[in-house]
Amino acid sequence: MWAAWGILIFHLSAFEHSLTNMRRSSIARQGRTTLSLLFLVPYATFVAIKSCNAEQLVICVVVGVIYGAAIQSNLAMKTFSMIAKMFPKPSSTPIRSQILDLCVSISSYDNNVQQIIDRKKRLFFMLNKEQQNNCVQTYRRLLENHELQKKNSEFLELIKDSAVEQFDIGKLELMGKDQNTSVRAANEIIEHLVRDWSQDEKARKELFEPILKHCKNKKRVLVPGCGLGKLAYEVAALEGVENVDAIEFNAPMYFVANNRQLLQVLDKSTLYPNLFKFSNWRNGADQLEGVTLDLSAALTPKPDAGQVEVVYQDFLKMKTENYYDCLASLFFIDTAQNIFEYIDQIRRQLKKGGVWVNYGPLQYGTAAYAELSADELFEYIESSGWKIVERWTGTNRYNGSEKSMLHTAYGIIGFACIKE
Ligand SMILES: C[S@@+](CC[C@H](N)C(=O)[O-])C[C@H]1O[C@@H](n2cnc3c(N)ncnc32)[C@H](O)[C@@H]1O
Known part of the structure; x- marks a missing residue:
């Protein structure tokens, strides 16, 4: 009986693994693997302890490990993946997946901005004290830039909220996409809105x-x-x-x-x-200049x-x-x-x-x-x-x-x- 439980549990874990592989979402995959481990391992242990003596328990673990290793082989994974593909996936059209990419780009906007500004600050502090004092304004502009980026981010969030609602994009789905996306898609929308709809x-x-x-x-x-x-x-x-x-x-x-x-x-x-454009300003204030939209x-x-x-x-x-x-x-x-x-x-x-x-x-x-x-x-x-x-x-x-x-x-x- 215990051997059957061991086999079943490894089956389930491998099946779950292939199912999540199919969905190709790194964070979700990690989440589900952790879930499998959290639930299946204690459950397997519980069943094994309940139904075996010490000797059987050792054999159970050995058989389980060997079977588990075999089942993780490519062939077994391919078989399970094929079965998993028969299960319905969340529907995705080209328009929806492009919109999802935009939402991810917006979600990672703050993080990207933070990294860019932090790097600029680190570089600034490579100057010696005297040099820093000679360009305090430049440093202040970085801080101001960061504040204004928050306004761009709030603006972009409005677009994301609308997209999430219209395309029924779930939080987990957003989290499941690679969050290290660049700001390019989000920034492109800002630039085009300015091109087409600035006052x-x-x-x-x-x-x-x-x-x-x-x-x-x-x-x-x-x-x-x-x-x-x-x-x-x-x-x-x-x-x-x-x-x-x-x-x-x-x-x-x-x-x-x-x-x-x-x-x-x-x-x-x-x-x-212009917040991502740090060079070539005659007057520093021009980089921080705002543009108002008129969509009338x-x-x-x-x-x-x-x-x-x-x-x-x-x-x-x-x-x-x-x-x-x-x-x-x-x-x-x-x-x-x-x-x-x-x-x-x-x-x-x-x-x-x-x-x-x-x-x-x-x-x-x-x-x-x-x-x-x-x-x-x-x-x-x-x-x-x-x-x-x-x-x-x-x-x-x-x-x-x-x-x-x-x-x-x-x-x-x-x-x-x-x-x-
Ligand atoms: C360089 S942009 C110019 C946009 C706009 N005409 C302007 O001047 O601001 C070219 C646009 O054409 C769109 N586009 C390119 N090929 C297309 C196609 N085969 N069907 C529909 N749109 C297309 C792109 O997505 C992009 O938005």
Whole structure:
């Protein structure tokens, strides 16, 4: 009987082990293994003591250990994993897992900030006392930076709370993901909110105006790769525009852009987008400068404005054909792996006589099949049934403060062409 108990217990523990392996969550895995040990080991001991004499007990432990070692072999683990896979896993769609990553990035924000600031402080204290006294302000700025990071963190928590509620993300699920995630996803949202929705319109006007003039009086407009959606709302506010479909396949971007309730909460908040940029400030205060959001264009559009629909979709997979009167692409076409596929899809989406207006750089991704120069791009467009009606150029920083001494700006090309 005792041998049976020993075997059963090792079976259970190995099965539990494979089940948790399948879920691939390091913290949860550790938690469950600990649980197994906490419950199964005392239970096995209790059963063994109750049902065996001392001699049997020794044999029981030896058999159990040998059996346990055998059962932890790869083959046994694979068998148990296969069985475990038949059990339902928590459902996860691509959008949900991207949102989960964002939530984890937000959860680890404070920790990451703490590490960065602590390191900066340690470096500061490498200066001798006299040198430290010569730049007390610099040290104070670090402390202030840390305080303002807390405000960014509170802001991000609002986004996380909304995501957790909407996607029914459990605390354990969040804890189960690797908490050493970088702040990148969280910071990207801050930078894009500032790019699209800061109260100060100046930089955006330069970008939007040449595009908007081609979208006027176009009933249906498509904005692929819409980011956080400001261009789509500006297009919708134009005379004669009835519908704007804004397409985005980055789940966090889509989630924020499409979430009115959340936008309402975020409206008029102040963000600090330069806190991770420690160098190149003419004036230290500029690094700590706050930017206030104005989301009124999305929340209270003019009564005669067109409808904006933000859609979570891969632009290349859109099935509509000959549907839109205008397509506005901003900082988008170079996201293509195959630029020809993008241009063909743009063409399919537009009606005959429809307008494609584009403005942005040619900063292709690392795996682009062909990195066409502007000349080559124009040559292809002209040879494939488009009539180019306007070309222009500009420069744009994309994001980052104009007060920084470091100016990285794209030279960008604009063109408008008609589908013949
Ligand atoms: C460089 S960002 C520009 C965002 C926005 N147009 C702007 O100017 O702020 C490019 C955007 O296109 C999105 N994107 C890239 N390829 C896409 C695709 N195939 N379908 C939908 N969105 C896409 C990315 O997720 C990203 O948000």
